[in-house]
Amino acid sequence: MTTTENSTPMGFGRMHRKEDARFLRGRGHYVDDVNLPGMLHGAVLRSPHAHARVVSIDTSAAEAHPKVKAVITGQTLDGLDLAWMPTLSADVQAVLATDKVRFQGQEVAFVVADDRYAARDALELIDVDYEALPPVVDAQRALDEGAPVIRDDIDGKRDNHIFDWEAGDSGRTDEVFARADVVSAQDMLYPRVHPAPMETCGAVADMDPVTGKLTVWTTTQAPHAHRTLYALVAGLPEHKIRVISPDIGGGFGNKVGIYPGYVCAVVGSIVTGKPVKWMEDRSENLMSTSFARDYHMHGEIAASSDGKILGVRVKVLADHGAFNGTAQPTKFPAGFFSVFTGSYDIEAAHCAVTGVYTNKAPGGVAYACSFRITEAVYLIERLVDVLAFDLGMDPGELRMRNLLQPEQFPYQSKTGWEYDSGDYPRALTRAMEIAGYPELREEQKQRALAGDGTLMGIGISFFTEAVGAGPRKHMDILGLGMADGAELRVHPTGKAVLRLSCQSQGQGHETTFAQIVAEELGISPDDIDVVHGDTDQTPFGLGTYGSRSTPVSGGATAVVARRVRERAKIVASAMLEVSPDDLEWEKGRWFVQGDPDSGRTISEIALAAHSDLELPDGVEGHLDATCVYNPPNLTYPFGAYICVVDVDPETGQVQVRKFVAVDDCGVRINPMIVEGQVHGGLAEGIGMALMQVMAFDEDGNHLGGSFMDYLIPTSMECPTWELGETVTPSPHHPIGAKGIGESATVGSPAAVVNAVLDALKPYGVRHADMPLTPAAVWRALQNRPLRTDLAIT
Numbered sequence: 001m002t003t004t005e006n007s008t009p010m011g012f013g014r015m016h017r018k019e020d021a022r023f024l025r026g027r028g029h030y031v032d033d034v035n036l037p038g039m040l041h042g043a044v045l046r047s048p049h050a051h052a053r054v055v056s057i058d059t060s061a062a063e064a065h066p067k068v069k070a071v072i073t074g075q076t077l078d079g080l081d082l083a084w085m086p087t088l089s090a091d092v093q094a095v096l097a098t099d100k101v102r103f104q105g106q107e108v109a110f111v112v113a114d115d116r117y118a119a120r121d122a123l124e125l126i127d128v129d130y131e132a133l134p135p136v137v138d139a140q141r142a143l144d145e146g147a148p149v150i151r152d153d154i155d156g157k158r159d160n161h162i163f164d165w166e167a168g169d170s171g172r173t174d175e176v177f178a179r180a181d182v183v184s185a186q187d188m189l190y191p192r193v194h195p196a197p198m199e200t201c202g203a204v205a206d207m208d209p210v211t212g213k214l215t216v217w218t219t220t221q222a223p224h225a226h227r228t229l230y231a232l233v234a235g236l237p238e239h240k241i242r243v244i245s246p247d248i249g250g251g252f253g254n255k256v257g258i259y260p261g262y263v264c265a266v267v268g269s270i271v272t273g274k275p276v277k278w279m280e281d282r283s284e285n286l287m288s289t290s291f292a293r294d295y296h297m298h299g300e301i302a303a304s305s306d307g308k309i310l311g312v313r314v315k316v317l318a319d320h321g322a323f324n325g326t327a328q329p330t331k332f333p334a335g336f337f338s339v340f341t342g343s344y345d346i347e348a349a350h351c352a353v354t355g356v357y358t359n360k361a362p363g364g365v366a367y368a369c370s371f372r373i374t375e376a377v378y379l380i381e382r383l384v385d386v387l388a389f390d391l392g393m394d395p396g397e398l399r400m401r402n403l404l405q406p407e408q409f410p411y412q413s414k415t416g417w418e419y420d421s422g423d424y425p426r427a428l429t430r431a432m433e434i435a436g437y438p439e440l441r442e443e444q445k446q447r448a449l450a451g452d453g454t455l456m457g458i459g460i461s462f463f464t465e466a467v468g469a470g471p472r473k474h475m476d477i478l479g480l481g482m483a484d485g486a487e488l489r490v491h492p493t494g495k496a497v498l499r500l501s502c503q504s505q506g507q508g509h510e511t512t513f514a515q516i517v518a519e520e521l522g523i524s525p526d527d528i529d530v531v532h533g534d535t536d537q538t539p540f541g542l543g544t545y546g547s548r549s550t551p552v553s554g555g556a557t558a559v560v561a562r563r564v565r566e567r568a569k570i571v572a573s574a575m576l577e578v579s580p581d582d583l584e585w586e587k588g589r590w591f592v593q594g595d596p597d598s599g600r601t602i603s604e605i606a607l608a609a610h611s612d613l614e615l616p617d618g619v620e621g622h623l624d625a626t627c628v629y630n631p632p633n634l635t636y637p638f639g640a641y642i643c644v645v646d647v648d649p650e651t652g653q654v655q656v657r658k659f660v661a662v663d664d665c666g667v668r669i670n671p672m673i674v675e676g677q678v679h680g681g682l683a684e685g686i687g688m689a690l691m692q693v694m695a696f697d698e699d700g701n702h703l704g705g706s707f708m709d710y711l712i713p714t715s716m717e718c719p720t721w722e723l724g725e726t727v728t729p730s731p732h733h734p735i736g737a738k739g740i741g742e743s744a745t746v747g748s749p750a751a752v753v754n755a756v757l758d759a760l761k762p763y764g765v766r767h768a769d770m771p772l773t774p775a776a777v778w779r780a781l782q783n784r785p786l787r788t789d790l791a792i793t
């Protein structure tokens, strides 16, 4: 498609986002923009302790505040059987604490008042008597004999163990390890991080006392899933609940689950009979909403002396915080971590993951993670570099040696996944070409010989993602099928409206999904409205996460458009008085085979279909169609990233000088949006590799409650990205597309860390944990003499 970004392509291609018209003019409409007549405001009282018994809560002074309309505590909720809510991981989470508080920032009480300020003021009038308990902060100590038991609310629970889970074949793996020439082992931590979306979480709940219908405007990536959960939590029938997700200012996984504040807003509205708004502030978002990672990993990689990887063995301790939350299904509590063999042809692999409770905020999978693939990619890509270090081999060459070959697809991984398509060597070759890999290595060598005092590092990562949760064949994993619906209406004038279950938080769905319809039907994307984020207006589906919108809802959109095309064919055959079998489709119109001038455009057909004028008996009018799409498999996007850094050994300061990213997400609907997704993810990757960590002190005090303490990357830390692409279509997806939304976040941290460690190689440093802050880099270099032999090999 040859179009500029300013014109509208009739299908796939670059075009500016349709939603930019409102976003750039400040006309976006977010939850906090929802203001209803008589609306009240809620605020949450949070625990100052990481672990404490709640002895008593005195709310009388707060209730006496002239502007306070209600004070809700765990006790109030207990009476309504609402004090605990189910998580998506077969655990329960306290909506408001009754017995104990289990992390600093946990929700203890909810005040509803005339305005936000009064609600905040009244929090200070609530008197809570806590009896402090020793906290469990360190995941490594959580299973110690005699460790304080965090979840004594669970019947018979006497430790902090959540689950043991494993994947792969341990016997075969031990066997290949036994015959390997080299075994490299490394402990590594993927630290706890937070997605920190620009817009914090919030809800406006409005229970209509007359109709009994509850409307919740809320920051959710999955409106239909939230509706079902509200129905289960509140015991309301589903048709009496409407969940509306207006514009969302970034989600990154933070807005998948249900938070206590949402439930409190709902209860507040039921109790007061008025609409209630609750919006978090920044600290609340950072302290209490879904975090990511916190994976303590021990990896081992076995290889022959010439660098053929034979096996991988992994043990993980997963810190899930105080409640096991956010979609880590019972049967699959480590998510998709089992893709940890990555992009390599490995004979045998085994991993074992143990989950533990600690006195920290619950969550675990948020932050563009593809449900633990982030950790898996980091692990294998770091292990490959550790092996290269031990073998004295170039990490690029070692990867090339072991990548899966094109003819191995569809590839059955050693842990049970079927990679749909790929040409990995092509992607890595492309990245090396763009980066000028041999020249970079030469420059590095020359600089080492010149000894100019700074260190240059080149890091590679190659990743395979698995995205598009939904396939029935994986129902055993997720416990539920995840088909997405789509509805397409074509108006009499040939304009259209597409209704979807997925929900954009900045990914540009209003543009790209209109482009899919345009590609299939030849209606301009400008003439197609995309409606999402309202359960009363859109078909059911499980929402946007794990980069599933294009793989699943995108499939639904292509199929529904094809159904419309087939309906149009019947109408066209009536209009042209020929058999449907004699018609041929050309984008935008049906014509009689062999007579190209005979055609009827989709808008002519739409008009006829609605006016009935040319339709004989028996031909249904209208062109509208619906579809429920069950994807046959996940899609497996992949990519090759190369990062170049300069490190100052005196200060530990890392400067990312160059970053090359070659992504393959199959057919690209809108290359400009794809590149934007990659840019964002690369910035996040630099953030995680170099500066981000959600830290706690030994008492469980949260040390990252503001952007002064929890650092997110800015343009200052980012180089000019150099992007490339290869296109390997997904063989099973209707338009050959794979997801892209999380690829760069998943793939880039390892490239940055590998680059920094490549720079530190002359000092014999093989590994250091993220974030590689100046202090961490400086520490890694202490008491290590510079070895010129390592610098120039």
Ligand code: MCN
Residues within 6 Å of the ligand: 197, 249, 250, 251, 252, 253, 367, 368, 369, 370, 505, 506, 507, 508, 509, 512, 513, 544, 545, 546, 547, 548, 549, 550, 551, 665, 666, 667, 668, 669, 670, 671, 673, 674, 677, 680, 737, 738, 739, 740, 741, 742
């Ligand atoms: N796309 C395309 N061609 C492809 C694949 C995707 O043009 N072959 C387009 C899509 O049509 C869509 C966008 O790229 O407009 C992202 O598509 P997809 O990979 O399907 O991901 P989702 O739409 O399902 O978005 C979810 C994903 C996740 S899980 C996180 S986390 C994340 C991410 O997207 N959060 C984001 N990217 C984000 N981007 C923004 N701006 N804000 C977030 O919160």
Ligand code: CUM
Residues within 6 Å of the ligand: 221, 251, 252, 253, 254, 256, 365, 366, 367, 368, 369, 370, 371, 544, 545, 546, 547, 742
């Ligand atoms: Cu894991 S973050 Mo996204 O899947 O919403």
